Amino acid sequence: MSGVPQESVLGPALFNIFVGDMDSGIKCTLSKFADNTKLCGVVNMLEGRDAIQRDLDRLERWARANRMKFNKAECKVLHLGWGNPKHNYRLGREWIESSLEKKNWGCWWMINHMSWQRALAAQKANCMLDCIKRNVTSGLREVILPLYSALMRPHLQYCIQLWGSQYKKDMDLLERVQRRATKVMRGLEHLSHKDRLRELG
Template identity: 70%
Template sequence: MSKWRTVMSGVPQGSVLELALFNIFVGNMDSGIECTLSKFANDTKLCGVVDMLEGRDAIQRDLDRFARWSPVNRMKVNKVKCKVLHVGQDNPKHNSRLGEEWIESSPEEKDLRVLIDEKLNMTWQCELAAQKANHVLGCIKRGVNQQVEGGDSTPLLRSHETPPGVLYSSLVPTT
């Protein structure tokens, strides 16, 4: 068995080990957490229902637990990206803090390319997706017109050449 050594640098970004080591490193992050903690790659979300003061207190206890966990595990929190999204019409919009700092409230957040606002309204997301699709369709139409005019018989797009960003989900799970 090897001896423990201090690591002087991180794992190179994009390496095969990066995500595996990160998952091992943050594996105990959810120990003792009362609310729902979602971890995806380097993004962590804490979700809870705040219809009563007990819900607000549970979220704050979990944030306090995380504030204690992060320095012990030598994890730095990107406080700029740390936001609260209050969802629901009658949400009391309680303030939360991480350690000694108050967390900024945000009217909308983008998660896995899906824009979510405090009313769970996806109109803006659908409009952006439609604009992008119309742009790609315009490019395809111009290419087909050029192909027909030039007499070229080479196919414009093959199935494995779908332009990036054309096919992605715009669905948000409902609870």
């Protein structure tokens, strides 16, 4: 059986020790988080494709030697970047299915654009703001600012290094959420939009 035992402190720790040598001999980038494994590589020539396939073969041999199984139904190939040749890969004898999107640690990875992730971040932050407006009667900066920092900002900043805004329309979407938050605070009416955003830090 594979997986991390739930509701246990010792179980996941022992599992991490057990899979600690999984990346031995791997040439591409291997990311491990609990029982989740990601293999990443750059493919601009056939050598890159062959390197990824060799590492997949190594992982399959490691799993067999350690009597583990990869959940092949969960394994997906995500081809990122313009002009990607979209090679096929296999894990063991089974071909890995390609996907246009994949949710990874709460962030959506999508082919060639991350606008969906930005829209989702804005939507969650707006929901938090609506919750604050419904439940907090005070509009004082000293009250609203800590709530914004604790409840809204995490949604706007989570994994921003990955999906960070490249287009003005996406930046405007996120700034609209922040402007809404400044309108809840009393005493900022005389400030310009930029100065209001600065108040949020």
